[in-house]
Structures are given as C-alpha cells and as structure tokens.
Amino acid sequence: MGxxxxxxxxxxxxxxxxxxxxxxxxxxxxxxxxxxxYLSGFASTISSRIEIQHASQVVEMHESPSQALRxxxxxxxxxxxxxxxxxxxxxxxxxxxxxxxxxxxxxxLKMLPCIDRPAICTALxxxxxxxxxxxxxxxVDSSSEQLFQFAVMGSELTSAVDEVESPSxxxxxxxxEEIKGNDQVKQAASILANSHLNYVGFAEGNDIYTGNIxxxxxxxxxxxxxxxxxxxxxxxxxxxxxxxxxxxxYGRIAGLVALPVLRSLKHRIDPRQYNGASLLxxxxxxIKSHGSADRVSFATAINEAITEVAHNIPERxxxxxEELLTERQVI
Amino acid sequence: MGxxxxxxxxxxxxxxxxxxxxxxxxxxxxxxxxxxxYLSGFASTISSRIEIQHASQVVEMHESPSQALRxxxxxxxxxxxxxxxxxxxxxxxxxxxxxxxxxxxxxxLKMLPCIDRPAICTALxxxxxxxxxxxxxxxVDSSSEQLFQFAVMGSELTSAVDEVESPSxxxxxxxxEEIKGNDQVKQAASILANSHLNYVGFAEGNDIYTGNIxxxxxxxxxxxxxxxxxxxxxxxxxxxxxxxxxxxxYGRIAGLVALPVLRSLKHRIDPRQYNGASLLxxxxxxIKSHGSADRVSFATAINEAITEVAHNIPERxxxxxEELLTERQVI
Numbered sequence: 001m002g003x004x005x006x007x008x009x010x011x012x013x014x015x016x017x018x019x020x021x022x023x024x025x026x027x028x029x030x031x032x033x034x035x036x037x038y039l040s041g042f043a044s045t046i047s048s049r050i051e052i053q054h055a056s057q058v059v060e061m062h063e064s065p066s067q068a069l070r071x072x073x074x075x076x077x078x079x080x081x082x083x084x085x086x087x088x089x090x091x092x093x094x095x096x097x098x099x100x101x102x103x104x105x106x107x108x109l110k111m112l113p114c115i116d117r118p119a120i121c122t123a124l125x126x127x128x129x130x131x132x133x134x135x136x137x138x139x140v141d142s143s144s145e146q147l148f149q150f151a152v153m154g155s156e157l158t159s160a161v162d163e164v165e166s167p168s169x170x171x172x173x174x175x176x177e178e179i180k181g182n183d184q185v186k187q188a189a190s191i192l193a194n195s196h197l198n199y200v201g202f203a204e205g206n207d208i209y210t211g212n213i214x215x216x217x218x219x220x221x222x223x224x225x226x227x228x229x230x231x232x233x234x235x236x237x238x239x240x241x242x243x244x245x246x247x248x249x250y251g252r253i254a255g256l257v258a259l260p261v262l263r264s265l266k267h268r269i270d271p272r273q274y275n276g277a278s279l280l281x282x283x284x285x286x287i288k289s290h291g292s293a294d295r296v297s298f299a300t301a302i303n304e305a306i307t308e309v310a311h312n313i314p315e316r317x318x319x320x321x322e323e324l325l326t327e328r329q330v331i
Numbered sequence: 332m333g334x335x336x337x338x339x340x341x342x343x344x345x346x347x348x349x350x351x352x353x354x355x356x357x358x359x360x361x362x363x364x365x366x367x368x369y370l371s372g373f374a375s376t377i378s379s380r381i382e383i384q385h386a387s388q389v390v391e392m393h394e395s396p397s398q399a400l401r402x403x404x405x406x407x408x409x410x411x412x413x414x415x416x417x418x419x420x421x422x423x424x425x426x427x428x429x430x431x432x433x434x435x436x437x438x439x440l441k442m443l444p445c446i447d448r449p450a451i452c453t454a455l456x457x458x459x460x461x462x463x464x465x466x467x468x469x470x471v472d473s474s475s476e477q478l479f480q481f482a483v484m485g486s487e488l489t490s491a492v493d494e495v496e497s498p499s500x501x502x503x504x505x506x507x508e509e510i511k512g513n514d515q516v517k518q519a520a521s522i523l524a525n526s527h528l529n530y531v532g533f534a535e536g537n538d539i540y541t542g543n544i545x546x547x548x549x550x551x552x553x554x555x556x557x558x559x560x561x562x563x564x565x566x567x568x569x570x571x572x573x574x575x576x577x578x579x580x581y582g583r584i585a586g587l588v589a590l591p592v593l594r595s596l597k598h599r600i601d602p603r604q605y606n607g608a609s610l611l612x613x614x615x616x617x618i619k620s621h622g623s624a625d626r627v628s629f630a631t632a633i634n635e636a637i638t639e640v641a642h643n644i645p646e647r648x649x650x651x652x653e654e655l656l657t658e659r660q661v662i
Contacts, residue, residue, distance in 0.1 A: 140513040174551065175430075205563055207563065208563050209567040210563050221505055232539050234564060235458075239458050254588045254591070255589070
C-alpha cells in the first residue's frame with residue numbers, strides 16, 4: 001500500500017467507500033501486521049467486507065518500471081494486480097509509482113486485442129461539466145493508429161461512466177486549422193473523421209477547461225505537459241490568493257469575509273473530485289490515484305473503480321474497437 | 332496593422348511607448364488614411380517621432396502562411412518586416428497571424444548562421460520572478476540539435492534582458508528521472524549536459540510556474556499545449572471567482588470587500604505584463620503580440636522590442652552559438 005501517505009489516508013478512504021457501497025468488498029494489500037492495526041475500531045458491518053492480503057515489498061517512487069518488475073515480485077502493487085488477473089478482485093486501485101504500476105499491469109494483465117498500448121485517462125473540470133483527456137503520460141510518442149485507439153477508449157469510458165450517448169471527441173493540437181500539427185495528429189484526424197465516433201476536430205489546450213468537448217485525445221507527452229502545467233497555474237493562483245489575504249490587516253479581514261465564497265470556489269474546482277486516472281486498454285481495471293491523495297481523493301479513486309467495474313469498461317472498449325475496425329475494413 | 336482590435340488599441344500603445352522612451356521612433360505600418368485619423372490630437376513631441384508607412388493589404392487571422400506569402404505582398408506585416416530587412420527599422424512588433432508572421436520573417440530576414448528554425452519565446456510568471464519558455468509553437472517537431480539551439484537562444488535572451496549572468500536552463504519532460512522522455516529530449520539532455528550552458532536537467536509542466544528555472548526548452552507542440560492549457564485554467568478560475576462573488580447578496584458584498592486583494596492578485600499575474608513573444612533565431616528582431624492585446628499589453632510588446640534592440644539579441648545569440656559549437660568541436 002503506497003502513495004505519499006500510505007495506509008493512514010488509504011484505510012479511512014476504504015472505510016468511507018465501504019460505508020457508501022453496501023455490496024463492496026475490499027482487499028487491502030500490504031504489510032499485514034501494519035494494516036491490521038488500522039482495522040481494530042471498525043464496525044463488523046465494515047470489517048466483514050475487508051480482507052487483508054499480505055505483500056512484503058513496496059515499490060519506491062523513484063524506482064524504474066523495469067527495476068520494479070525484476071526485483072519487486074512481492075510488492076503490494078504487483079500482488080494487487082495479480083489478484084485482478086486471477087479474478088479474485090475486479091479492479092486494482094493504487095497511489096504508487098505510475099510507471100511501475102503501468103508496466104506491471106501491462107505485464108500481468110496484457111493488452112486488449114487490437115490495442116497496442118495502455119493510456120492514462122482522467123477527468124478535468126470544464127466551466128460546465130468535465131472533460132476526459134488521454135493519454136497523460138503512459139506513452140511518449142503515439143502513432144496515428146494509437147491515437148485512434150485512445151479516442152475509442154476515451155469515448156467508451158465517457159459514454160458508460162458519464163452516460164453521454166455519443167461523446168464528442170477532439171484531437172489536441174496547436175491550432176484549430178487543418179494544416180496545423182504533426183503528421184501523427186493529421187493522420188489520426190483523417191482516421192477519426194472517417195469513423196463513426198463523434199469526432200469534432202482539433203482542440204487547443206484551453207479547450208480542456210473552457211470548451212464543451214467530452215474527450216480530448218493526445219500523446220502522453222503533450223497530455224502530461226498539459227496536466228502538469230495546469231497544476232502549476234493552480235498552485236501559482238493559490239499562492240497569490242493566500243499571500244494577498246495574509247498581507248495586511250485589511251487583507252486578513254477581507255479574507256474572512258470572502259472565505260465562504262472562496263471555499264465554494266475551491267470545492268468547485270477541487271482536484272480531489274477528479275482523482276483516479278484510468279489505465280485503459282488493459283484486460284482488467286486499474287485505477288491510479290495521485291500519490292499525494294488524501295482520504296477524500298482516494299475514496300474518489302475507489303469510486304471510479306467501482307463505476308468502471310459496473311460498466312465492464314475493458315469489454316466495452318474491446319467490442320467498440322472491434323466494431324469500428326470491422327467498419328473500416330468494410331469501407 | 333492587425334490584431335483583434337487594430338489601430339484603436341495599437342496607436343494608444345504606441346503613444347504611451349513614445350512618452351516613456353524619449354529617443355524612440357515608431358513607424359506605423361498600415362492603411363495610411365486610416366492611421367492618420369488617429370494621430371491628429373498628438374502633441375508635436377510625440378507626432379514628430381511617428382512615421383506612417385502605407386501598406387494596402389491585411390493578412391487575415393485564418394490565412395495560411397503560404398497563402399499570405401504568396402498573395403499578400405503589400406500586407407502591413409510584410410512591409411514592416413521588409414523595413415527591418417532594409418535597416419529602416421530595428422524591430423517589428425505585430426499582433427497579427429502568428430504563422431504568417433513567422434513565415435514572412437523567416438523568408439525575408441533569414442535565419443542566423445547555424446540555427447535551423449526560429450522559435451517563439453515568452454516569459455511566464457513564476458511564484459517568484461518569471462521563467463522564459465520556448466518554443467511555443469513555431470515548430471511541431473524538434474530534433475535534439477534544434478532543442479539545443481533553442482536553449483542557447485533562450486539563455487542568451489534571458490542573460491541580456493533579465494540581467495541573469497548564467498541563466499538556469501531545463502528541458503521540459505514528463506518526469507524528472509533520466510530514463511523518461513522521448514529520444515529527442517534525452518539526446519538534447521546529453522548535448523546540454525556537455526555544454527557550458529547552465530543546464531539543470533529536466534523540468535515538468537508545473538515547474539514553469541512554481542520552480543526557479545530561468546529558461547525551459549521544449550518543442551513547439553508541447554510548449555503551445557502548456558501555454559494554452561494554462562490560459563484555460565486561468566479562464567476557469569476567473570469564471571468561478573466572478574460567478575462566486577455574483578451568486579448571492581453575501582457574495583456580492585464579500586466581493587466588494589475582497590476587491591482590493593483580488594485586484595492586486597490580478598495585477599501580479601496579469602498576462603498583459605507578459606505580452607510580447609520573441610521570434611528568436613532570425614537575423615532581425617520580431618515581436619509577436621497576442622492577437623487580443625489591448626493598449627497596455629501592446630505597449631509591453633513594444634517595450635520587449637526596445638529591450639531586445641538595446642541588447643542586440645540576434646548578434647548575441649549568434650556569437651554564443653558559435654562559441655558553444657566551437658567548444659564542442661574542440662572537445
């Protein structure tokens with residue numbers, strides 16, 4: 001059991017998920033005696049739905065994926081994914097090392113047929129609603145065919161989880177004109193325009209937050225840069241707002257007066273509401289929580305896993321892709 | 332004279348720059364009778380330093396660079412760059428179509444020796460100070476050698492304009508670990524680590540705003556995505572702050588109380604302070620203003636041009652690159 005805070009935040013998140021979902025069973029994977037300490041005070045209606053699976057190792061945040069695969073065969077991450085593979089669990093949620101999680105999941109669960117590579121997908125807040133964006137860093141380069149596969153995965157996830165009948169899909173580019181962009185993006189645009197997905201054209205970085213697009217597709221380099229730059233801007237704002245309201249007595253009083261409004265703003269764009277990125281394209285459900293997730297955030301990630309299990313996302317993706325590829329052959 | 336607002340904002344910006352810089356002369360390029368209308372009320376100390384150069388055409392925002400080059404030989408943009416080429420002006424500032432400006436500047440002014448492609452560079456606010464980032468969209472793909480050239484250009488610009496002796500330079504990547512990133516970025520890291528630039532390693536998107544790095548280097552796709560995603564987050568925040576303070580009577584009163592603090596915050600991260608991206612790598616100084624620039628923003632862009640002229644940026648870049656390339660051959 002990893003992440004920056006370990007069981008201290010993850011177990012309260014598990015408890016809150018178990019309270020919320022009466023038919024949920026959770027397997028906590030990690031160092032058994034350590035995990036047991038946290039469970040003593042739980043009501044029997046909760047503790048009866050918790051199982052502990054011992055795993056003696058932890059993948060550190062700085063470890064390379066190949067190192068983790070080679071030397072950490074009894075890590076909590078690997079044991080958890082192994083349980084998904086064996087059908088003993090329907091999904092794995094982890095706040096650990098993203099690269100290692102991705103590599104281990106890919107190695108153990110394997111890819112869905114016709115999908116080359118997994119992609120990381122998360123929801124981000126728009127002015128109204130939210131937008132799902134993928135890939136956020138599983139891949140550094142993506143071919144046009146892979147971008148097409150990402151589009152199918154994002155579209156199916158959105159269609160199922162957000163109950164949008166035909167989600168709008170755009171390709172991230174550096175301008176809306178057709179002549180712009182690199183070759184992969186241009187070719188992907190042509191594949192998507194000829195598919196039965198609801199492809200709406202190119203999007204620019206700002207459209208993630210201010211547009212009305214349901215799914216934005218990009219390679220992992222661009223997606224990761226967009227995500228991290230956004231986090232940077234949010235931190236910059238938070239810093240200046242806090243500093244502004246602390247600077248003088250007037251500022252401190254104004255801050256108190258403005259607090260309810262600022263709190264509601266914070267709630268509206270609370271990144272904890274959007275925690276839980278899906279590792280799509282695998283023969284199994286794996287959700288990556290932010291490493292620094294607190295109990296509220298981690299519970300959101302568990303919730304994402306429950307929703308994806310309910311909708312059987314891997315199977316849906318597989319069916320849809322097969323359908324679209326057959327359609328292309330027919331044309 | 333282009334941009335979203337045309338002479339209505341650009342001429343007041345010119346006036347303010349002329350008031351601020353007593354030895355500045357400005358040539359306004361555009362449709363002469365239209366420009367003359369705006370100048371009637373100016374004091375003679377100002378109007379004596381203004382010249383009008385007629386240009387009959389305007390490059391539209393949607394026009395492709397090749398179309399503009401082919402069909403708009405008397406556009407204000409082209410005539411202005413032509414004047415830089417002839418030495419009649421020392422710099423060109425434009426709020427017009429970026430692609431066309433870049434293509435025209437490259438076609439007329441040519442590249443500096445040993446530089447393959449121009450790059451767009453701008454300053455962005457950090458928690459303390461600012462960071463310059465390039466390329467922001469002049470190129471979609473960049474080789475490791477081109478990323479190295481961008482690093483030299485960004486470093487020289489920062490060294491001169493911000494008076495930083497040895498600016499820290501980082502490569503934008505999707506993780507700080509050496510194993511991450513695409514081949515171009517990894518190879519550029521090796522070239523930079525062996526150069527005499529103050530190369531500090533990889534940066535992630537959030538480091539643009541929260542780090543202490545002076546220059547962040549990336550290809551134009553990643554840079555443009557980072558910039559536009561940041562603009563999107565800023566718009567999202569502004570929307571929610573305004574909506575929050577408008578929603579109820581309490582919100583409206585709290586908004587009034589908080590106004591001075593919010594105003595100071597706005598000033599601190601005012602994008603208008605950062606208007607004026609440099610088109611680096613050319614044998615001449617060309618500054619691109621945001622299309623939607625108002626008079627304050629456009630004056631900032633004029634100021635950037637004045638500073639770059641004072642420091643003779645193209646010549647500095649050329650010298651530095653020659654020095655570093657000779658150093659590499661010696662090694």
